[in-house]
Amino acid sequence: MKGIVFTEFLEMVEDKFSEEIADKIIESANLESKGIYTSMGTYHHGEMLELVTRLSAETGAEVSELVRVFGEHLLGRFHDMYPAFFKGHNCQSFLASVDQIIHGEVRKLYPDAQLPTFDCIEEANGFVMHYQSRRPFADLAEGLIYGAIKHFNEPFQLNRQNLDSEHGPGTAAKFFLTREP
Ligand code: HEM
Structure with missing residues (x-):
């Protein structure tokens, strides 16, 4: 997984929780990288799951909830960093x-x-996004999609159906975006 995902995650932890908590989860996690990430580098995606699991233990929030919150936050950061990808789009055309x-x-x-x-x-009243990965980041996808709905401020309701996959839980899901009447 690219370093930018890790650096953004740790910045979010510092902002939403504290610098102490960010340091604490890095120290308690057994990381090959030792928690030193550069945006261009590549690290094992297991380190992200490890950091989120430690953050969950530290804060009492559920892992899946923390990953979704991170996805929503990341969408905003992507907008700050890469506004051209958003220009001229509505929620559906962007996604x-x-x-x-x-x-x-x-x-x-x-x-x-x-x-x-x-x-x-x-679909007649919206659209469906079918997520498939070799890595278990359906919660991140959900947060990013939710963030996009918020960003474009469109009245979509978001529902998720988890799907079975040879790659394991969290690697395949359908997201239903339904226009609210
Ligand atoms: C400007 C917008 C976006 C940029 C620049 C971007 C960029 C990236 C980058 C750099 C990664 C890491 C790849 C890696 O670790 O090797 C990534 C992963 C991912 N992106 Fe995006 N992304 C954007 C928008 C979105 C949106 C809107 C969604 C959801 C619909 C999404 C879903 C994901 C997911 C779920 C992953 C995790 C990897 C996986 O599931 O296998 N991205 N993206």
Whole structure:
């Protein structure tokens, strides 16, 4: 997993909780990287799960809730860092551009990026995003999608259906975005 995800996560922990908690979770986790991340570097995605598990133990919040909150926060950070990806879009067209356009650019920039796929299917009253990955980040996807709905301020209701996958729990899900009447 790219270092930018880790650096953004640790900055969020410092902002939403404290610097002490950020230091504490790094110290208590058994990390190959020792918690030293650069945005261009690549680290095992297990380190992210380890850090979130430690944060959960420290704060009492559920792991899945913390990952969703991080996803929502990350969407805002992506908007600050890469506004061009958002320009001229509504919520649906933005989310439909993630798989081919946004993550396509990410792949060009970081050829070793490990990205999920999102198939978007148009429905009568909204659309469905089908998330598939080799890594268990459906909660992160949910937070990012929720963040996009908030960002574009459109009246979509978000529902999730977890799917079975050979890659294990959290690696496949359908997200239903339904326009509220
Ligand atoms: C400007 C917007 C975005 C940028 C720049 C961006 C960039 C990235 C980058 C750099 C990674 C890490 C890849 C790696 O670790 O190798 C990543 C992973 C991921 N992205 Fe995006 N992304 C954006 C928007 C979104 C949105 C809106 C969604 C949800 C619909 C999304 C879903 C994910 C997920 C779930 C992962 C985790 C990896 C996995 O599930 O296998 N991204 N993205």
